[in-house]
Amino acid sequence: MDMLQNNQLEIRHISPEVRQLIKMYADVNSCTQSEMLERIILEWNAQQSESERPPGDEDE
Known part of the structure; x- marks a missing residue:
């Protein structure tokens, strides 16, 4: 599955600082x-x- 195509998320829509990271x-x-x-x-x-x-009783 190609998540990027499915969600139509492209790197060009991301801020330059985040792109650098x-x-x-x-x-x-x-x-x-x-x-x-x-x-x-x-x-x-x-x-x-x-x-x-x-919340549930997972920790019990």
């Missing part, structure tokens, strides 16, 4: 900027879904 992270992780952006989005979505879970 994505480029740096992509270089460190040996991937393209688009791949890095997709990883960031997937991680963000995962964290958001965790924070939206109703």
Whole structure:
């Protein structure tokens, strides 16, 4: 699945400062900027879904 095409998110819509950070992270992780952006989005979505879970007795 190509998240970038599905969500129509393009790197050109992101501020220059954030683009620079994505480029740096992509270089460190040996991937393209688009791949890095997709990883960031997937991680963000995962964290958001965790924070939206109703409180329960998971810790008991």
